Amino acid sequence: MEKVKPRTLTGFMELLPNEQIEFDRFIDILRSNYIKYGFYPLDTPVLESSAVLLAKAGGETEQQIYRFKKGDTDLTMRFDLTVPLAKYVALNYNELNFPFKRYQIGKVYRGERAQKGRFREFYQADIDIIGDGELSIIHDAEIPSIIYDIFRSLGIGGFKIRINNRKLLTGFFEIKQLSDNVENVLRIVDKLDKIGAEKVTAELGTIGVSAETAADILDFVNTNGSNKERLAAAEKYAGQNETYDAGLSELKMVAQTVKLFGVPEENFVIDFAIARGLDYYTGTVYETVITDHPEFGSVCSGGRYDNLAEYYTDKKLPGVGISIGATRLFSVLKESGFFNFGKTSPVDALIIPMTQNIEYCINAMTALRKAGVRVQTYFEDKKLKKKMTYANRINAPYAVLIGDDEIAAGKVALKDLETGEQSVCTAEEAARIILG
Amino acid sequence: MEKVKPRTLTGFMELLPNEQIEFDRFIDILRSNYIKYGFYPLDTPVLESSAVLLAKAGGETEQQIYRFKKGDTDLTMRFDLTVPLAKYVALNYNELNFPFKRYQIGKVYRGERAQKGRFREFYQADIDIIGDGELSIIHDAEIPSIIYDIFRSLGIGGFKIRINNRKLLTGFFEIKQLSDNVENVLRIVDKLDKIGAEKVTAELGTIGVSAETAADILDFVNTNGSNKERLAAAEKYAGQNETYDAGLSELKMVAQTVKLFGVPEENFVIDFAIARGLDYYTGTVYETVITDHPEFGSVCSGGRYDNLAEYYTDKKLPGVGISIGATRLFSVLKESGFFNFGKTSPVDALIIPMTQNIEYCINAMTALRKAGVRVQTYFEDKKLKKKMTYANRINAPYAVLIGDDEIAAGKVALKDLETGEQSVCTAEEAARIILG
Numbered sequence: 001m002e003k004v005k006p007r008t009l010t011g012f013m014e015l016l017p018n019e020q021i022e023f024d025r026f027i028d029i030l031r032s033n034y035i036k037y038g039f040y041p042l043d044t045p046v047l048e049s050s051a052v053l054l055a056k057a058g059g060e061t062e063q064q065i066y067r068f069k070k071g072d073t074d075l076t077m078r079f080d081l082t083v084p085l086a087k088y089v090a091l092n093y094n095e096l097n098f099p100f101k102r103y104q105i106g107k108v109y110r111g112e113r114a115q116k117g118r119f120r121e122f123y124q125a126d127i128d129i130i131g132d133g134e135l136s137i138i139h140d141a142e143i144p145s146i147i148y149d150i151f152r153s154l155g156i157g158g159f160k161i162r163i164n165n166r167k168l169l170t171g172f173f174e175i176k177q178l179s180d181n182v183e184n185v186l187r188i189v190d191k192l193d194k195i196g197a198e199k200v201t202a203e204l205g206t207i208g209v210s211a212e213t214a215a216d217i218l219d220f221v222n223t224n225g226s227n228k229e230r231l232a233a234a235e236k237y238a239g240q241n242e243t244y245d246a247g248l249s250e251l252k253m254v255a256q257t258v259k260l261f262g263v264p265e266e267n268f269v270i271d272f273a274i275a276r277g278l279d280y281y282t283g284t285v286y287e288t289v290i291t292d293h294p295e296f297g298s299v300c301s302g303g304r305y306d307n308l309a310e311y312y313t314d315k316k317l318p319g320v321g322i323s324i325g326a327t328r329l330f331s332v333l334k335e336s337g338f339f340n341f342g343k344t345s346p347v348d349a350l351i352i353p354m355t356q357n358i359e360y361c362i363n364a365m366t367a368l369r370k371a372g373v374r375v376q377t378y379f380e381d382k383k384l385k386k387k388m389t390y391a392n393r394i395n396a397p398y399a400v401l402i403g404d405d406e407i408a409a410g411k412v413a414l415k416d417l418e419t420g421e422q423s424v425c426t427a428e429e430a431a432r433i434i435l436g
Numbered sequence: 437m438e439k440v441k442p443r444t445l446t447g448f449m450e451l452l453p454n455e456q457i458e459f460d461r462f463i464d465i466l467r468s469n470y471i472k473y474g475f476y477p478l479d480t481p482v483l484e485s486s487a488v489l490l491a492k493a494g495g496e497t498e499q500q501i502y503r504f505k506k507g508d509t510d511l512t513m514r515f516d517l518t519v520p521l522a523k524y525v526a527l528n529y530n531e532l533n534f535p536f537k538r539y540q541i542g543k544v545y546r547g548e549r550a551q552k553g554r555f556r557e558f559y560q561a562d563i564d565i566i567g568d569g570e571l572s573i574i575h576d577a578e579i580p581s582i583i584y585d586i587f588r589s590l591g592i593g594g595f596k597i598r599i600n601n602r603k604l605l606t607g608f609f610e611i612k613q614l615s616d617n618v619e620n621v622l623r624i625v626d627k628l629d630k631i632g633a634e635k636v637t638a639e640l641g642t643i644g645v646s647a648e649t650a651a652d653i654l655d656f657v658n659t660n661g662s663n664k665e666r667l668a669a670a671e672k673y674a675g676q677n678e679t680y681d682a683g684l685s686e687l688k689m690v691a692q693t694v695k696l697f698g699v700p701e702e703n704f705v706i707d708f709a710i711a712r713g714l715d716y717y718t719g720t721v722y723e724t725v726i727t728d729h730p731e732f733g734s735v736c737s738g739g740r741y742d743n744l745a746e747y748y749t750d751k752k753l754p755g756v757g758i759s760i761g762a763t764r765l766f767s768v769l770k771e772s773g774f775f776n777f778g779k780t781s782p783v784d785a786l787i788i789p790m791t792q793n794i795e796y797c798i799n800a801m802t803a804l805r806k807a808g809v810r811v812q813t814y815f816e817d818k819k820l821k822k823k824m825t826y827a828n829r830i831n832a833p834y835a836v837l838i839g840d841d842e843i844a845a846g847k848v849a850l851k852d853l854e855t856g857e858q859s860v861c862t863a864e865e866a867a868r869i870i871l872g
Contacts (some may be wrong), residue, residue: 003489006527006748009483009509013525016531017476017538038783038804038812040453041460045557046482046503046543047445055440066483066511070547073445075502088450088797095452097829101782101812102453107482111506121481135814138794151694260798312442346537346728347474358574362696369472376474376537379572393533 011112011120013327018395020343023330027105027154027355030125030324034103037146039127042104050074066109077109080309081126083325089130090312097134097138105326119327130308136252140284140304141257143322145179147288147300148263150324150433156333157393158291161267163258164274165251166281166303171244172220172272175237183279185209191223192196197222221273230270247283254284284305286322295391296332297409300324329414345395349414351377353385353402363404364412364427367386368400370399371431375400391417398434400427447548447556449763454780454831463541465589466561466693466760470539473582475563476541480520485545486510488523491747497706502545503657511543517759518744519560524746525566534574540760541755555763559607563830564757566744571754573686576720576740577693579758583724583736584688586760592769594727596806597703599694600710601687602717602739604670607680608708613671619715621645625657626711640749657709666706718742722758732768734762781831784870785850787813789824790839797838800848800863804836807867811836827853834870 008014016022035041050067053076066077078084081104089096105125112118127146129139144161151159173182188203195203197218204214223233234248251270258268276285283304302322309317333339346373353361361367361377368375378387391399401413406424414430416420425433444450445478451459472475481682486503489512502513513518521747525532541561548554563582580597587595609635609663624639631639633654640650659669670684687706694704712721719740721725726732738758785804789797804811814823825837837849842860850866851858861869 001746003749004487004747006523006745007485007488008481008523008527009485009511012481012483014480016528017478017536020477020479023479023564028794035782036810038810039454040782040788042453043456043459044450045444045448047448047545047557049443049445051440052443061476066504066506068502068506070502070504087442087444091444092452096601097826098482099816100453109483134816136817138815213496257794257798281871307443310437312441313439346471346476350474358693359696362693366698372472374472374474377574379574380535380567381572390533412810 007370009120010253011118013119013122013331016341016347017329018341019334019339021344021346022339024339026154027123027125027326030150030326031103031236033146033153034125034127035102036149037127037142039103040099042085042088042102043106044078044081044088044104044149046077046107046109048073048078048087050076052312053078056083059330065111066111068117076157078106080108081106081111081124082128082321082375085126085128085130086309087312088280090309090315093315094311098130099135100130101127102329117328122325122327124327126236126321128308128319129376130317130319133316133318134209135320137253137284137342138257139320140250141254142261143284143286143302144258144263144268145261147286147322148261148267149290150300156290156338159164159267160269160289161263161300162269162271162274162287162298163251163254164271164285165249165254165283165347166275167243167283167284168251169272169275171236171241171247173217175241176216178209178213181209186200186219186275188323189217189273192218192273193290215415218256223272226269227265227268228377228429231255232274234272240366250283255417276301276303280305284320291330295316296329298330299329343395345397346374346378346398348374348399349392349400349430350391350394351375351400351402351412352384352391353379354384354401355407357407364400364402364430367392367427370429371428371435373434375432398430399405438512446555447554449555449558451769452777454777454784455519455770455775457780457782458770458777462590463559463561463762465665466586466762467539467541469582469586469589470561470563472539472585473538473563475537475579478524478538479542480514480517480524480540480545481638482513483511484514484520484523485579486512488748488826489519492519499535500546500548502547502553511627513573514542515546516544517542518564518568518757519561521562521564522745523565523748523768525750525753526745529637529751534566535571537563537565538566552712553755553764553767558761558763561762562757563698564755566753566755569754572758573689573720574693576686576756579698579722579738579756580694580699580704581697583722583758584697584703585607585737587724592726592774596705596725597691597699598707598710598723598734598735599687599726600707600721601677601683601690601719602711602721603683603719603758604687605708605711607677607683607842609653611677611680612716614645614649617643617645621653622711625653625709628654628657628709641867658707662705663701663704666708667691670708684746686719712737712739717742720756729768729772735765735768744781762830779831780811781833782832783812784810785836785866786827786830786832787836787838788820789813789815789846790820790837792844793838793840794831796843800836800838800866802872803863803866807864807871808869822834827872834866836866 005237067146147161173185183206201214223230274287283301285303287298288300304320306318308319365377399415406412411424503517567722578858583597609621614621620643627713627744637650659666710723717739723734724736740756801813835851846859849860
């Protein structure tokens with residue numbers, strides 16, 4: 001038979017078995033934290049009607065999406081989890097209880113040009129809290145607490161949640177007489193981390209911002225010191241612009257409440273340079289950076305918005321949410337040597353029969369499983385050496401050796417494959433040792 | 437702004453929040469059982485190259501699949517999890533350890549005509565054990581043990597795992613001089629449950645099977661009694677055909693070993709009428725029916741095959757596996773009233789502030805979360821009645837009421853929302869009561 005060469009498409013992450021175990025653990029940490037905070041799960045289709053999914057774009061085809069026809073139906077693969085959420089809330093408005101807190105962890109699709117670190121299929125892990133008409137700002141302060149718990153659970157040592165408020169920034173630019181140019185100024189200032197102060201000043205010049213005003217802007221967004229000092233520095237512009245004052249008041253409230261949630265100041269920084277995109281966010285905005293790896297960029301971002309579902313409904317549905325690009329975060333952590341795949345195993349123990357008495361081996365395996373041990377038996381008819389090689393290659397921490405001597409004694413021989421230590425005990429005792 | 441009508445495509449399951457909690461629990465049960473048996477997780481892309489995914493079909497477009505072009509790339513959405521597994525094993529052969537045990541729970545896509553109970557996007561939950569060249573038959577006997585554990589964990593009372601062997605059936609038809617017609621005969625006999633004995637006899641007649649032979653066939657596939665009696669009945673054809681004898685020997689071995697795994701005879705039936713498709717399976721075959729709902733058909737099927745990846749590699753990779761159509765099974769169980777969504781909640785308790793002291797409420801919430809309670813706080817500035825309505829609508833089992841009296845005493849008021857009972861205690865004591 002002629003063979004087809006097996007391959008996986010570029011930009012589609014497909015892990016080796018050990019890596020997949022770690023990825024699943026990683027996702028479980030996100031999920032269990034979201035659940036602890038009382039979020040509902042949600043699982044929307046990967047495929048949606050193009051008219052629905054591209055409502056914002058007016059149904060136009062975009063280069064970056066997977067869109068196609070099946071018969072007469074115009075279909076698009078979801079490119080994020082926010083648009084499906086908007087559709088879901090508009091569609092099920094009468095069935096939902098507000099504030100509606102939901103998490104969704106799922107794959108999204110973007111037909112981007114293939115390049116290192118860019119994925120075409122990747123997991124996003126989102127949470128959003130949606131209000132009906134209004135939504136308490138305390139939710140804005142709970143979000144950093146969730147991010148903090150997740151990054152702590154992941155075992156990532158140093159990380160900083162950076163927070164700002166879009167109203168504060170917009171108000172500031174209005175004070176600086178840049179009202180007509182707020183979006184352009186924001187876009188340029190957002191590049192500060194990447195291109196540096198000098199180039200930002202030059203670019204601001206091209207849209208008519210004077211060198212003096214540019215210096216004021218840079219001075220403002222570079223405000224440093226403790227969070228208290230940063231807020232104090234922001235006070236000096238207070239009283240000139242309503243939007244600015246509203247933003248400052250929100251930011252103070254959020255910063256103060258985040259503390260109540262137990263997030264330490266070393267992990268939570270007010271940063272006037274954070275802008276997050278241009279037109280969606282309307283209040284609090286978040287980014288999260290890993291201190292040892294600033295090159296990863298923001299690994300968890302989001303913010304407050306006024307209208308989740310304006311393309312589908314007249315209802316005013318304000319919300320606040322974050323998204324973790326799980327595939328990308330896993331991938332960069334993996335490359336930085338964060339995971340120890342050599343210790344990862346699908347089992348806690350492997351049973352190795354050295355007897356024809358399969359019944360005894362099966363009984364031992366059943367007893368171990370009942371005790372909560374992840375276990376399999378090497379049933380193939382091979383030499384002991386081959387069996388031990390398999391145990392080592394799947395990184396089994398323990399081998400449970402069963403020969404006719406053990407059977408006669410009603411026991412098993414438990415071998416710690418790291419230390420080489422071996423002891424003879426009952427299956428139940430073995431389970432206790434294995435589970436530590 | 438003109439609105440787009442929000443909708444979800446026909447054939448794509450999208451659940452309400454409470455239903456989604458139960459679906460996730462359902463999937464968790466499958467997953468935790470697969471893990472207990474030592475299977476590796478696997479997660480392959482939803483999109484693959486059409487040439488790879490349709491290798492078996494020779495790259496031809498099939499009506500039932502989602503296939504499209506993006507630029508020059510011919511893409512297909514996976515329609516099962518078996519073909520991606522075959523690709524994966526062929527591609528990563530040198531990195532894998534055999535027997536390679538993997539589970540995969542993921543969405544697959546079939547562009548079928550929309551009809552009740554048919555899904556276009558649905559979860560499959562598969563396990564397979566792949567050998568390198570050969571694979572012990574004991575794995576065939578472990579599979580029913582996994583099915584048994586899963587259906588018991590799901591709380592489905594009566595179910596029967598029906599088992600047969602393709603060699604036995606093929607051999608039987610050869611004995612009956614139907615060698616040239618085995619596939620057609622199998623196809624017709626497979627319909628016995630649906631169309632009955634009379635129509636099967638008639639259809640067999642149209643392909644030249646005499647009434648007498650048809651009676652023999654029906655007599656054979658209808659063999660009943662205990663498993664022991666059924667195997668004894670099969671003995672009477674032994675010694676005439678090698679394939680038959682090999683099948684009978686395998687079936688006896690599997691039946692005997694399944695018992696060792698602790699699967700009771702009431703849940704495990706040898707059934708000579710089970711055939712499972714036409715050309716893929718080569719030995720043991722399984723179906724699973726829910727006793728109270730035979731109309732669901734088989735909810736968990738699979739079997740033994742000789743060559744997993746023959747379209748991609750010359751390596752002989754025999755395997756045995758099963759697939760649970762998770763979306764369909766969940767959907768029929770839901771319709772039969774199996775789930776109690778009215779008791780399902782995203783929280784174990786809801787904190788209801790009746791004070792301006794938000795700090796105290798947040799501290800209580802943090803203490804409850806630390807103790808493992810899924811909890812949220814109703815932060816919106818509403819009347820108490822509205823807050824209690826929210827608690828009831830999300831089915832919170834407990835409300836934790838915090839007013840200035842409780843704060844002065846350093847306590848909370850814990851209200852059981854089912855019984856209406858209320859007690860005043862510390863947050864830690866509340867956690868113990870809530871977690872029961």
